[in-house]
Amino acid sequence: xxxxxxxxxxxxxxxxxxxxxxxxxxxxxxxxxxxxxxxxxxxxxxxxxxxxxxxxxxxxxxxxxxxxxxxxxxxxxxxxxxxxxxxxxxxxxxxxxxxxxxxxxxxxxxxxxxxxxxxxxxxxxxxxxxxxxxxxxxxxxxxxxxxxxxxxxxxxxxxxxxxxxxxxxxxxxxxxxxxxxxxxxxxxxxxxxxxxxxxxxxxxxxxxxxxxxxxxxxxxxxxxxxxxxxxxxxxxxxxxxxxxxxxxxxxxxxxxxxxxxxxxxxxxxxxxxxxxxxxxxxxxxxxxxxxxxxxxxxxxxxxxxxxxxxxxxxxxxxxxxxxxxxxxxxxxxxxxxxxxxxxxxxxxxxxxxxxxxxxxxxxxxxxxxxxxxxxxxxxxxxx
Amino acid sequence: xxxxxxxxxxxxxxxxxxxxxxxxxxxxxxxxxxxxxxxxxxxxxxxxxxxxxxxxxxxxxxxxxxxxxxxxxxxxxxxxxxxxxxxxxxxxxxxxxxxxxxxxxxxxxxxxxxxxxxxxxxxxxxxxxxxxxxxxxxxxxxxxxxxxxxxxxxxxxxxxxxxxxxxxxxxxxxxxxxxxxxxxxxxxxxxxxxxxxxxxxxxxxxxxxxxxxxxxxxxxxxxxxxxxxxxxxxxxxxxxxxxxxxxxxxxxxxxxxxxxxxxxxxxxxxxxxxxxxxxxxxxxxxxxxxxxxxxxxxxxxxxxxxxxxxxxxxxxxxxxxxxxxxxxxxxxxxxxxxxxxxxxxxxxxxxxxxxxxxxxxxxxxxxxxxxxxxxxxxxxxxx
Numbered sequence: 158x159x160x161x162x163x164x165x166x167x168x169x170x171x172x173x174x175x176x177x178x179x180x181x182x183x184x185x186x187x188x189x190x191x192x193x194x195x196x197x198x199x200x201x202x203x204x205x206x207x208x209x210x211x212x213x214x215x216x217x218x219x220x221x222x223x224x225x226x227x228x229x230x231x232x233x234x235x236x237x238x239x240x241x242x243x244x245x246x247x248x249x250x251x252x253x254x255x256x257x258x259x260x261x262x263x264x265x266x267x268x269x270x271x272x273x274x275x276x277x278x279x280x281x282x283x284x285x286x287x288x289x290x291x292x293x294x295x296x297x298x299x300x301x302x303x304x305x306x307x308x309x310x311x312x313x314x315x316x317x318x319x320x321x322x323x324x325x326x327x328x329x330x331x332x333x334x335x336x337x338x339x340x341x342x343x344x345x346x347x348x349x350x351x352x353x354x355x356x357x358x359x360x361x362x363x364x365x366x367x368x369x370x371x372x373x374x375x376x377x378x379x380x381x382x383x384x385x386x387x388x389x390x391x392x393x394x395x396x397x398x399x400x401x402x403x404x405x406x407x408x409x410x411x412x413x414x415x416x417x418x419x420x421x422x423x424x425x426x427x428x429x430x431x432x433x434x435x436x437x438x439x440x441x442x443x444x445x446x447x448x449x450x451x452x453x454x455x456x457x458x459x460x461x462x463x464x465x466x467x468x469x470x471x472x473x474x475x476x477x478x479x480x481x482x483x484x485x486x487x488x489x490x491x492x493x494x495x496x497x498x499x500x501x502x503x504x505x506x507x508x509x510x511x512x513x514x515x516x517x518x519x520x521x522x523x524x525x526x527x528x529x530x531x532x533x534x535x536x537x538x539x540x
Numbered sequence: 541x542x543x544x545x546x547x548x549x550x551x552x553x554x555x556x557x558x559x560x561x562x563x564x565x566x567x568x569x570x571x572x573x574x575x576x577x578x579x580x581x582x583x584x585x586x587x588x589x590x591x592x593x594x595x596x597x598x599x600x601x602x603x604x605x606x607x608x609x610x611x612x613x614x615x616x617x618x619x620x621x622x623x624x625x626x627x628x629x630x631x632x633x634x635x636x637x638x639x640x641x642x643x644x645x646x647x648x649x650x651x652x653x654x655x656x657x658x659x660x661x662x663x664x665x666x667x668x669x670x671x672x673x674x675x676x677x678x679x680x681x682x683x684x685x686x687x688x689x690x691x692x693x694x695x696x697x698x699x700x701x702x703x704x705x706x707x708x709x710x711x712x713x714x715x716x717x718x719x720x721x722x723x724x725x726x727x728x729x730x731x732x733x734x735x736x737x738x739x740x741x742x743x744x745x746x747x748x749x750x751x752x753x754x755x756x757x758x759x760x761x762x763x764x765x766x767x768x769x770x771x772x773x774x775x776x777x778x779x780x781x782x783x784x785x786x787x788x789x790x791x792x793x794x795x796x797x798x799x800x801x802x803x804x805x806x807x808x809x810x811x812x813x814x815x816x817x818x819x820x821x822x823x824x825x826x827x828x829x830x831x832x833x834x835x836x837x838x839x840x841x842x843x844x845x846x847x848x849x850x851x852x853x854x855x856x857x858x859x860x861x862x863x864x865x866x867x868x869x870x871x872x873x874x875x876x877x878x879x880x881x882x883x884x885x886x887x888x889x890x891x892x893x894x895x896x897x898x899x900x901x902x903x904x905x906x907x908x909x910x911x912x913x914x915x916x917x918x919x920x921x922x923x
Binding site for chain 2: 158159160161162163166168169172175188189190191193194196198201202205206208209210212213214215216217218219220245246247249250253257258259260261264275278279281282312381385386387388389390402405406408409410411412413414415416417418421
């Protein structure tokens with residue numbers, strides 16, 4: 158009875174362990190949650206109060222989204238006249254809309270390996286053929302990219318060039334230039350997913366890849382990391398023709414995203430004090446990252462390998478002589494949750510010794526305790 | 541480059557004339573908008589203020605939706621233990637999730653004719669084969685329903701039994717019983733879309749059709765009409781197995797619907813004074829309906845035919861010797877917007893002399909003026 162596309166969809170590991178992670182004693186490195194204690198409640202409080210008598214914000218809105226918020230986004234990203242913004246229910250919906258608007262079953266999509274779980278789910282649901290390009294220390298191997306594009310002519314190339322989920326890695330300037338050049342000679346459109354770009358702790362500032370691309374492309378971001386995730390306000394920036402095509406599908410999907418939430422985000426961004434928020438969370442998350450890095454080094458020594466990311470929310474850890482699926486299971490018994498590496502691979506065949514550890518959600522104390530618990534689980538599950 | 545499914549999608553007439561209807565002097569009978577002056581701003585204001593320091597409401601939530609809101613809905617609809625609730629971004633998304641979860645391209649769906657535009661768009665996007673069952677004075681012809689189900693074995697039957705969009709018609713008790721009986725002997729699942737059920741002005745109270753059905757089915761509703769539409773909070777009630785299947789697709793689609801908006805709806809419904817809201821809007825909308833009915837009768841006399849609906853938001857009007865596509869165009873020139881009947885038919889082949897007139901959005905004065913304008917347009921466009 159279930160459709161072919163729904164059958165292709167693999168359940169999310171994170172949702173499967175949700176009940177376990179919601180137990181009060183559990184320390185979770187598993188989700189991708191920001192730290193709620195850092196939410197800009199002063200600004201959100203004022204923004205919310207402004208909503209209280211804003212009758213217009215509670216009426217139906219237009220499918221493209223609230224115009225002043227779209228204008229804010231255009232200005233923020235220095236959009237040209239040839240681009241437009243579509244507000245979506247989180248950037249997850251932007252990705253889903255692109256897949257539905259451009260992919261027929263069997264069409265080829267190129268994604269980095271490992272990749273964001275939610276993107277893999279979208280492409281499974283679109284019944285796409287997923288081609289993988291492995292991540293390297295410099296982001297991706299651009300010679301291999303050129304070869305794969307030439308061979309498979311993928312319609313879309315989905316990438317997270319800034320502080321990747323799950324690996325935390327980042328494309329250097331040279332890689333960005335090369336990727337843009339390669340794409341300009343192909344019919345492959347880049348989907349640049351940039352939810353973590355603003356969570357830059359000690360990296361240099363680099364241009365977005367799409368800003369270097371000459372052909373049509375999609376730039377995705379959201380306010381989940383910079384304002385709050387619960388509001389589910391994300392967006393896609395693209396050329397006018399693509400915008401029109403996405404807009405039509407958006408309308409059939411949910412008419413429009415929550416209008417009070419779009420107004421709330423705009424009310425929040427309009428306050429001058431909000432400019433202090435990003436520097437504050439960057440400093441706090443950098444501290445938490447360092448705490449996790451130090452705890453892992455102190456506790457595991459040379460039994461773990463990882464590259465310290467200069468931003469984002471995740472540490473990608475390779476454990477010596479370890480099956481991380483077993484480690485994750487034992488971890489739950491010890492009271493700590495992680496996501497095993499295989500969850501980030503469409504065929505669950507790779508990254509058997511790796512795991513993703515989120516460092517933004519747990520408190521500093523929990524990070525220390527969580528790593529100690531993980532070490533007990535590791536000792537019990539070494540192979 | 542656009543996918544086959546996106547190519548199947550027809551643009552919405554309402555969106556096509558959006559720019560015209562947003563001009564300040566335009567009187568619109570075209571949209572399906574509630575009257576913003578009737579929004580429960582006192583309750584919404586308090587509910588919004590409660591959000592201002594509700595940190596948890598701004599974090600990521602679970603895909604199924606806020607549990608206390610789901611509990612409220614279960615209690616409201618007297619759900620059994622065998623049913624569960626999935627919160628969606630408006631009931632439009634519930635419909636889209638069902639289509640994506642259950643329909644393969646070419647699968648058959650049965651819909652009433654005329655039908656809700658947004659449903660037709662969802663089924664076009666699902667590349668479904670759409671079979672039509674004409675509406676009658678008693679809702680639908682149940683003998684024909686049995687025949688069509690037998691012949692085409694549709695996977696889904698989409699219906700709006702209460703105060704239909706666009707016709708305003710309603711299935712009597714006997715039709716509901718018969719439909720439930722016919723469906724119990726088939727593999728066809730009913731999608732009962734009930735956004736207008738609470739907007740009952742002078743009709744008797746009737747059971748939902750799904751409450752009479754024995755097999756699996758979907759009941760859709762939302763808070764768009766009873767609280768406010770901008771929040772985009774709708775839901776589907778269904779059996780546990782279907783709930784699980786829909787939930788998985790929902791997660792890939794947008795992770796979850798806005799959590800502050802779910803909390804806001806719950807905060808609003810939790811206030812005792814909200815019980816006065818529905819009676820108030822029912823009385824106001826009944827007045828507006830009567831105003832439109834009287835204005836049409838006074839102005840057009842026997843040049844129009846319609847059945848006065850006992851609820852909902854729409855009047856379905858047949859104009860004597862008239863092409864309503866021309867009437868709608870001339871109407872825009874005169875400063876009044878309507879939706880021509882053909883917009884509610886997948887092949888735009890029927891209802892060429894009918895139009896849908898919304899009576900909830902315009903003020904009483906605008907209704908009178910709008911009908912006068914429409915009459916001028918009618919005189920200029922009679923065939």
